[in-house]
Amino acid sequence: MTTALAPGSAEQKMRMIYDANKNSLMRSLLGWTQGDRQTAEDLVQETMLRAWRNLDILPDDPRAARPWLLTVSRRLAIDMLRARSSRPTEVEDDPLESIPVPAEPLEQVLDRQVLRAALAGLSATHRAVLAQVYFLHRPVRHAAEALNVPEGTVKSRTHNALRALRESLGDRNGATPRSCTAPRQDSLTPARTGTRH
Numbered sequence: 001m002t003t004a005l006a007p008g009s010a011e012q013k014m015r016m017i018y019d020a021n022k023n024s025l026m027r028s029l030l031g032w033t034q035g036d037r038q039t040a041e042d043l044v045q046e047t048m049l050r051a052w053r054n055l056d057i058l059p060d061d062p063r064a065a066r067p068w069l070l071t072v073s074r075r076l077a078i079d080m081l082r083a084r085s086s087r088p089t090e091v092e093d094d095p096l097e098s099i100p101v102p103a104e105p106l107e108q109v110l111d112r113q114v115l116r117a118a119l120a121g122l123s124a125t126h127r128a129v130l131a132q133v134y135f136l137h138r139p140v141r142h143a144a145e146a147l148n149v150p151e152g153t154v155k156s157r158t159h160n161a162l163r164a165l166r167e168s169l170g171d172r173n174g175a176t177p178r179s180c181t182a183p184r185q186d187s188l189t190p191a192r193t194g195t196r197h
Contacts, residue, residue, distance in 0.1 A: 013060070018048055020063050020065075028070060118165055119165070
């Protein structure tokens, strides 16, 4: 049977429990929190709050309360670690500043219109080879099979088509889009076979 403590004696009992056990709790919690002093201090405070709420069931001897306090603090540390592991990792704001901003939708539409007009000015064979190599992302060998021409022909047509496209785009706006500046190395480097057309 437990009896309620008088207000003055409850505060005195709590002070004695705190003074007798705070260092032991802090050492244990520092180990359980991998040296995170702030978290360990927070857990000591939460443990003492739970002790205050359950003061009537704790023994009068402050050192005899240590096993109960260590059990409570260990459970609090486990709960805190579980909560942290279930939340996504927090990130700093700095990396967000380095993310490139996509082009405005209007700019994208205008770029497409300019590119379509430039492609329309190419010959049908040049459009076909660019479609195979750049739009369908096919290697030279597969593009050659689809177009029924030798691989060397695909390479030369790709080179000539890109040159004509650059010239056409340069005449229109003085700039070359990035998609036309660097041909895919894997699609242009296989061994030379066949004849040029």
